[in-house]
Amino acid sequence: MVPSDNPAMYIQHHLANWKMGEGFWTWHLDTILFGMLTAFILMYFGRKVAKNLTSEAPTGLQSFMEMIVEFVDGQVKESFHGHSKLVAPLALTIFAWVFLMNAMDLLPVDLLSFIGGVLGLELHAKVVPTTDLNTTFAMAISVFVLIVYFSIKSKGVIGFGKEFLYIPFGKYLMPVNIVMKLVEELAKPVSLGMRLFGNMYAGELIFLLIALLPFWVQPLLSTPWAIFHILIITLQAFIFMILTIVYLSLAIEEH
Amino acid sequence: MNVNATIIGQLITFWVLIWFVMKYVWGPITSMMEARTKRIADGLAAGERGKHELELAAKRGSEVLLETKHKAAEIIALAEKRASEIVEEAKGNAKAEGERLIAGAKAEIEQEVYRAKEGLRQQVAELAVAGAEKILRREIDAKAHTELLSSIKNEL
Numbered sequence: 001m002v003p004s005d006n007p008a009m010y011i012q013h014h015l016a017n018w019k020m021g022e023g024f025w026t027w028h029l030d031t032i033l034f035g036m037l038t039a040f041i042l043m044y045f046g047r048k049v050a051k052n053l054t055s056e057a058p059t060g061l062q063s064f065m066e067m068i069v070e071f072v073d074g075q076v077k078e079s080f081h082g083h084s085k086l087v088a089p090l091a092l093t094i095f096a097w098v099f100l101m102n103a104m105d106l107l108p109v110d111l112l113s114f115i116g117g118v119l120g121l122e123l124h125a126k127v128v129p130t131t132d133l134n135t136t137f138a139m140a141i142s143v144f145v146l147i148v149y150f151s152i153k154s155k156g157v158i159g160f161g162k163e164f165l166y167i168p169f170g171k172y173l174m175p176v177n178i179v180m181k182l183v184e185e186l187a188k189p190v191s192l193g194m195r196l197f198g199n200m201y202a203g204e205l206i207f208l209l210i211a212l213l214p215f216w217v218q219p220l221l222s223t224p225w226a227i228f229h230i231l232i233i234t235l236q237a238f239i240f241m242i243l244t245i246v247y248l249s250l251a252i253e254e255h
Numbered sequence: 256m257n258v259n260a261t262i263i264g265q266l267i268t269f270w271v272l273i274w275f276v277m278k279y280v281w282g283p284i285t286s287m288m289e290a291r292t293k294r295i296a297d298g299l300a301a302g303e304r305g306k307h308e309l310e311l312a313a314k315r316g317s318e319v320l321l322e323t324k325h326k327a328a329e330i331i332a333l334a335e336k337r338a339s340e341i342v343e344e345a346k347g348n349a350k351a352e353g354e355r356l357i358a359g360a361k362a363e364i365e366q367e368v369y370r371a372k373e374g375l376r377q378q379v380a381e382l383a384v385a386g387a388e389k390i391l392r393r394e395i396d397a398k399a400h401t402e403l404l405s406s407i408k409n410e411l
Contacts, residue, residue, distance in 0.1 A: 021260065028261040035265055039272045046280035053283055055291040069284050088285075089277035097272055129265070133258050138265035 007212050014109060014208050017132065018125035030125035031132040038100040038129070042093075068096070072241070079245045082154070082252045087245065090146070094139065095241040101129045102200055102233035106226055109207045130200040130236075133193065140193035143244050147188065150251035188247050192240060199236050203229055380408040 018030040049065045058066055072095055076088045104127045112125050129135040151160045164181045165174050203225075210221045384404055391400070 017261075024259050026259040026261070027264065028259070031261050032264040032268070035268050039268050042272065043275050043279075046276060050280050050283040053287045055287055055294060065280075065284065066288065069281070069288070073285065086273075086277065089281035090273055092281055093269075093273045093276045096276075097269070132261065132265075134261035135265045137258060138262050138269050141262075142266065142269055 010212065011205070011208050013113070013124045015126065015131075015205070016124045028132055028134060030127065031129045031135055034104060034127055035101065035129040035135055038097060038104070042096050042100060068092070075242060076245055079242070080249045082249070084150075084248075086146075087248055091241045091245055094244055095237050098130060098139075098196065098240050099233060099237035101135065102236060104128045105131075105200060105203055105207070105229060105233060109204070109211050126204070128200055128204055130196055131204050133197050136193040136197040137189070139196075139240070140189035143192060143247060144185075144189035147185070147247050147251045150248050154252040188243075192243055196236050196240055199232060203232055376408065376411050379411060380404070383407070 017028040020027045020029055045061065046065070049062050053062065069092065072092045073088055076091050080087050107127055112127050116125075126132065148160075151163075155163070164178055165171065167177060168180060169177055206225060207222065210218055210225065213221065387400070387404070
């Protein structure tokens with residue numbers, strides 16, 4: 001399909017997922033597929049490096065991985081003032097996985113439907129799993145569960161409950177406190193999930209809009225946008241990671 | 256783009272990935288990096304220790320050298336002293352020996368002189384006796400005058 005024939009249809013096609021099932025039990029196969037693919041890429045290279053570790057001068061992939069590990073470890077040590085074996089690997093997983101999923105955005109927007117066309121399939125799929133709310137909220141909800149878990153673990157159920165009742169306005173405004181705290185806690189996963197989704201969705205949309213323009217204008221716009229997008233990809237992965245660390249750090253700290 | 260069952264799939268992927276990264280990637284890499292940090296620290300410490308030991312050894316070496324020099328000088332001084340002593344002793348010995356030799360020679364000479372004198376005395380006595388005999392043969396009996404002659408001989 002030539003994009004400029006019917007812009008609305010073109011954009012709709014590209015923003016629709018590859019679906020299976022009905023109602024709640026609808027599966028976005030593209031999201032799951034590319035989510036798993038990026039996860040496998042991460043596992044493969046992670047395992048490859050970890051298996052061939054050398055404590056001599058590292059080379060190639062190992063130095064790259066060490067650099068990232070050191071970077072993430074530094075961020076965690078700086079922000080998270082507790083002892084947890086989970087937080088640092090969690091931060092690394094979030095950073096690397098979100099980065100890889102976001103990086104799928106740099107594939108040309110029509111590549112997948114083009115390949116589908118070659119294979120004779122009417123394929124409407126999104127290659128960027130982070131433009132799907134399901135992915136971003138899967139992570140955001142996981143982080144939320146961990147926040148609750150860390151809070152209860154460090155303060156106990158009663159301590160955590162007290163925070164709901166007495167903060168920030170003291171015991172005489174208990175109902176207000178509950179509402180405030182609920183909003184505060186719920187805002188964390190919502191903002192985490194929506195921020196990443198919104199940024200990536202908007203980025204993808206702009207690529208689609210550029211693709212609607214005459215072909216001789218496209219490189220002029222899509223190249224700078226792609227370069228700028230490299231920054232967004234990394235930045236969003238970094239923000240998700242840092243916020244996770246900060247939220248978990250807040251969860252274990254006494255008020 | 257609404258939330259649906261896909262979230263379950265993504266949750267599973269996410270948690271499997273976290274588990275995998277935690278167990279097989281983060282653990283080995285960080286423990287290796289810690290081990291490396293320790294190794295580097297140990298190496299630096301060992302280097303520092305080695306340097307210190309080298310300094311000590313150099314100091315000790317120079318001390319030993321100095322001591323040796325002193326000893327050598329002492330030995331040389333001692334040897335020189337001993338040599339001069341030996342020379343002195345040898346000189347003394349030679350002098351004594353010479354004196355002894357001279358004394359011996361003198362004694363011998365004296366003895367010779369004495370012997371010659373004795374011989375001469377004998378001969379003179381005999382000569383005197385012979386002369387006297389010849390003179391007195393005619394007039395005096397030799398036997399009667401032997402006593403007189405020996406007293407003369409003794410006076411010589």
